[in-house]
Amino acid sequence: MSNSVALLKTLVGFDTTSRESNLQLIDFVRSYLEGFDVPCELIYNDERSKANLFATIGPADQPGIVLSGHTDVVPADGQPWTLPPFELSERDGKLYGRGTADMKGYIACVLALVPSLIEASLRLPVHIALSYDEEVGCLGVRSLLKVLEQRPVKPLLCIIGEPTELKPVLGHKGKLAMRCDVQGHACHSAYAPLGVNAIECAAELIGELGRIGRQLKDEHLDPRFDPPYSTVQTGVISGGKALNIVPADCRFDFEIRALPSQDPALVAQQLKAYAEQQMLPRMRAVSEQSDIRFSELSAYPGLATDARSQAAELIATFCGSDDFGTVAFGTEGGLFDAVGIPTVVCGPGSMDQGHKPDEFVSLDQLTACDAMLQRMVASIRL
Template sequence: MQAVEILERLVGFPSVVGTPNGEIVGWIRHYLQSHGIVATEIAGPEGDRSNLFVTIGPRETPGYILSGHMDVVPAAEGGWSSDPFRLRAETGRLYGRGTTDMKGFLAVVLAAVPALAAARLRRPIHLAFSYDEEAGCRGVPHMIARLPELCARPLGVIIGEPSGMRAIRAHKGKAAARLTVRGRSGHSSRPDQGLNAIHAITEILACASAEAERLTQGPFDPVFEPPYSSLQVGTLKGGQAVNIIPDSCEAEFEARAISGIDPATLLAPLRAMADALPQRGFQSEWRELSAYPALSLAADAPLAHLLSELTGTEPLAAVSYGTEAGLFQRAGMDAIICGPGDIARAHRPDEFILASELLACQAMIEALARHCIA
């Protein structure tokens, strides 16, 4: 099957983040089996979704991982010109949810399987397909934990997120959390008899604003835009009516950290304030929504040099969006981003990838195969 045909199949699976992914996993496994390749299915604790790991070549020899996620963001927003889960081709563009982020990469990788299986690879090429990346990289840690028993330590991991087929060496880390505060309702004329949850959470919002301003003063890393870590309040919900004391309020916070800083530490002052609320009669619940570390691959790393050779261009220093690459690096593996498509087209109506971008990705994988044969 050609990459476009495979992409049509993959887009047809509405593998939205946070939902069961058995259908897309089953199709990929069957496709691999038809080419004599056995995939290891690594179930997550949710019980209804799985990662897939594949080795082509000698598993006892260090090789390279091609990594991507099977989930996509929802497509319920308006503005789509056609069914988002049905591939539409038009003047070199292939439209559909996930075409760029990142089923296009998966399709090219799967299309290369017959040739990789027929090649006499001296170094293996592994495929690592994860779930729920769009919810903060929730699936891939379960696969990374299993890698020591599945393969020799890889020489490098190529994350196929959309990068215009130019390798990227770094991105920020991220942590997100939801705080729920519960007080006591009552009539607004008797505030002495209630506990206003919005008032309580307002103090934490003020702290978040102050911390966000403080981070603009550094430390700095000039490869990023902006060159400092950041923090924001992303959502705020609470109250029923103006004359009712609000008994609950919820806020979501997000921090993005430059290399060398644990993003969770940026949220620590907010959590400390939340943990102190029960002393004043409130209930508080702090729930981590997502967390992944920054990626920082040295410019002179062998993997960076390899991607320069495979793509014919020098890697970019950094991007603003995050990926699973930092998790692989934290586990002791060099990682880099390189995949087809443009991140600016992701998470929006009429998402598309160019057929020419799929061909460029195919050329990179063919070059990697030659490298693993030499």
């Protein structure tokens, strides 16, 4: 069993579903690193139930390379797993378990690299950054980035190890998730015109979202992405008590996944303007208590690293390829980039397996990731 596989077995054994604490995993990593005399810095959440970890190997006064991964995983509840999700299982060259692809496989390879980093005489440092709550809106890494932003020496590259089959990725869309609460006015359905039907008002807003989405599709295209335009979709809706009651309340959640060149907040502003100018006057003409309220659920920026940048040049050297791509899913990369840390996405496995029952990463992909990281070490030796 390789060091990466052995470490992955341990990491998968920790249930770090986003609703749970990640401290057992973080304590394991801290103990592992301290066994090599590598000190760790922990940045806790307010409840001290979760933590980010940051560690440095090499000369800290030089700009280095961040190897970054999130420790949380999506739930396995209700999925038809044929293997235990929090135990590593091997079949036909594949390693199964929750988080193997997204993204404990990468973290295992990073930890397995530590002995090589210790033995090498590094001219640049390598930083290990582990975060929490990425899967619920890239929440945890923000407190870590506040700390790094204040430091005098910024890393010259961050490699986010999300699963890309080790193909270098320079871009992804940003995301804004919103909630809309519609307050209408209830009455007996036999007198429907005397009420304000919150469900129908919500439906009108959702229809307007669809119109905005079609406009985005027609006006803004970037062929590097699939789909090549910003998208809008409503994913959750609830409202109503009974068929013979005009509903007073309705709630729906929607998201905007925007090209890096576009601000998703502009879509939300368009919808708010429509609500305020077109809908609320009609609603309040029937009931002054009618209202439409919007609240942000989560957001993260897109990523668009220049293919001519030093960061792109470095990842191409490590991967042996300058065939740069983009991904449809979001990462913490845009947040690193926003504080002045150039970022790329490159990791073992495929997101085609992520978030699914019987999630897996292949042994070949872990071996290839180990090799990529060794090439990185070779490039930053004295």
